[in-house]
Amino acid sequence: MSDYVVPLMILGIIIFGLVRRVPVYDTFLEGAKTGLDTALAILPTLIAMLVFISMLVSSGALNALMRFMSPLLRLLGIPEGALAVMIVRPFSGSAALAMLEQTFRAYGVDSIESRAASAMMGSSETIFYTLPLYLAAAKVRKSRYAVPAALVAWLVGCAAAAWACKIWV
Amino acid sequence: MNYLWAIMGIAGIAYGIATGRAADVSDSAMKSAVEAVQLCVRLAGGFALWSGLIAILEKTGAMNRLARLLNPVLSRLFPATSGEARRYIALNFTANALGLGNAATPLGLSAMRSMSSEAAEYASDAMIMFLVINASSLQLFPTTVVSLRAAAGSSAPASILAATLVSTGISTAAAIASCLIFRAVWKKRTAL
Numbered sequence: 052m053s054d055y056v057v058p059l060m061i062l063g064i065i066i067f068g069l070v071r072r073v074p075v076y077d078t079f080l081e082g083a084k085t086g087l088d089t090a091l092a093i094l095p096t097l098i099a100m101l102v103f104i105s106m107l108v109s110s111g112a113l114n115a116l117m118r119f120m121s122p123l124l125r126l127l128g129i130p131e132g133a134l135a136v137m138i139v140r141p142f143s144g145s146a147a148l149a150m151l152e153q154t155f156r157a158y159g160v161d162s163i164e165s166r167a168a169s170a171m172m173g174s175s176e177t178i179f180y181t182l183p184l185y186l187a188a189a190k191v192r193k194s195r196y197a198v199p200a201a202l203v204a205w206l207v208g209c210a211a212a213a214w215a216c217k218i219w220v
Numbered sequence: 221m222n223y224l225w226a227i228m229g230i231a232g233i234a235y236g237i238a239t240g241r242a243a244d245v246s247d248s249a250m251k252s253a254v255e256a257v258q259l260c261v262r263l264a265g266g267f268a269l270w271s272g273l274i275a276i277l278e279k280t281g282a283m284n285r286l287a288r289l290l291n292p293v294l295s296r297l298f299p300a301t302s303g304e305a306r307r308y309i310a311l312n313f314t315a316n317a318l319g320l321g322n323a324a325t326p327l328g329l330s331a332m333r334s335m336s337s338e339a340a341e342y343a344s345d346a347m348i349m350f351l352v353i354n355a356s357s358l359q360l361f362p363t364t365v366v367s368l369r370a371a372a373g374s375s376a377p378a379s380i381l382a383a384t385l386v387s388t389g390i391s392t393a394a395a396i397a398s399c400l401i402f403r404a405v406w407k408k409r410t411a412l
Contacts, residue, residue, distance in 0.1 A: 056318060064273045071280040082275025083268040089326045090264035098256040103228040105252035109244045110236030151368065160374035169369060169380040173362030174387035178355045181328075183225075185351050186343060188329035189336035196402035197348040198224060201355040203398035208356060208391025215383035 089188075096187045100180055104142045113139065127206075129213040132157065132164025137171050137209045141178040141202070148172070163216055170212035175205050266322030274311065274327065283307045286314065297353075297396065298346045305334040309350060316358040328354055349399045356395035357388055 068075040107113045117138045124134055132154055140147040151168055158164040178201045186194055236245035277283055287294070287303070287310040294306050301309075308331035315324035328350075335347050343351070362384050369377035 057320070060318075060320075061273060064277050067280050067282065068276040073276055073279040075276050078275045078279055079272035081272075082278075083272035085275070086267035086269070086271025086326055087264055089271065089329055090260055090267045093263075093329070094257065094260045097260055098253050099225065101252045101256040101259070102249050103225060103232060105248040106232030106236065106245050107228055109248035110232045110241050111239055112231050112235035115235060148364070148368065151365070152372070155369070155372040160369055160372045161376065161379075165369075166380050166383065169362075169365045170383040170387050172365045173359060173380070173384035174357055174391050176355045176357040179224075179228075181355050182351055184325070185328055185332045185347075185354065189332040189340075189343070189347060191336060191340060191343045191347065192222065193342045194351075195343050195348060196399075196406050197343055197351050200348065200352045200395070200398040200402045203402075204352055204356040204391050204395035207394035207398075208387050211390035211394075212383060212387035215386045216380070219379075219382050 093184050093187065096183050100183050104179065107142065108139075108146060113142065127210045127213070128217070129210060130164045130167055132162070133168040133171060133209075133213060136168040140171060140175050140209075141205055143180070144177045147177075167213045167216040170216055171209045174208045174212050178202070178205060263322070263325070267326045270315075270320070270323035271326045274323070277311075278307075283311055286310045297349055301335055301346050305331055305346075308334060312354070313358055316354065317360050319359045319361055319363055345399075345403055348403075349396070352395045352399050353392060356391040358392060359388065360385065 065075055068078070117134060120138065121131060121134050124137070125131060129137065135150040136147050136154060139150050151165075151172055154168045155165050178198075182194065182197060182201060186192075186197075233245060236242050274283075284307065287307040290310045290313070291306065294301075294309060298306065298309060308327050312324050312327040312331055315321075315327055331350060332347060335344065335350070362380070365380065365384075366377050369380070
């Protein structure tokens with residue numbers, strides 16, 4: 052079903068545009084131009100965040116953070132095998148996917164660990180990528196309580212994912 | 221953001237040197253700078269495609285209708301925002317729910333831009349609400365994860381759907397709640 056979402060959506064937009072007598076081609080070009088400008092505008096933020104995140108991963112600092120936090124998170128009922136995905140998720144989507152594959156291999160795909168990690172993957176976002184990107188777009192420098200609030204939502208979401216997987220076996 | 225970024229860099233470098241992984245750290249720093257540019261190029265294609273399509277959608281007036289449809293929710297979550305900002309927010313949430321990340325990001329950036337007034341140094345409450353809801357994921361169908369599970373030979377790759385849906389709902393609710401709580405605490409702190 053999800054294979055059809057994108058093509059049908061494009062089809063729908065174009066037909067709807069024609070029905071409403073929108074100059075679809077010229078409008079598309081205008082919009083595409085702003086899309087390219089947007090991509091270029093976020094490049095400095097991308098470099099700033101991705102370089103430091105990769106240093107956190109390659110230095111082992113993220114692993115240390117994981118070890119430090121794991122007793123705390125186990126108290127919340129999160130299975131140990133799902134912790135790697137959970138901790139990496141706010142930093143990097145692709146690294147979290149790699150962790151997810153490792154979890155599949157270590158515990159088996161249909162284990163509680165793997166299913167909890169899968170649900171976490173879907174129920175949270177790359178906080179340290181989304182936040183700076185959006186803040187840069189608004190040209191805002193002080194994020195106030197955005198980071199702590201996002202981390203609370205992440206923690207609750209991951210705990211909920213672990214519990215939900217325990218309930219629906 | 222200023223300190224957070226600095227702390228991330230210092231922690232990575234200091235830990236890497238302390239554990240004798242300085243070479244790995246400098247390697248990965250260089251590599252990921254290049255990768256960031258490559259990612260930007262890849263994103264640019266998707267951004268351009270979706271921004272073009274959205275521009276058409278904008279001219280048809282469909283965005284207005286969607287925003288009006290979601291207005292009862294949006295006006296409560298984002299009071300004191302312009303109609304333009306709400307139109308982008310409505311479409312960003314829709315794209316996110318459908319899992320169209322490449323469409324959602326330029327919309328989200330436009331929403332942020334239309335919420336910002338020039339010379340504002342601090343993120344507004346509405347901006348933070350929008351950011352945190354976005355950071356909590358709104359995706360209804362986790363396509364990547366399900367296909368990854370299928371590839372790994374799961375007996376029921378989609379068995380996580382119910383759990384994902386529930387935890388996505390809970391994390392979004394938690395996002396809204398924590399924004400409201402932090403907002404109240406922050407106001408008190410700055411008032412002192």
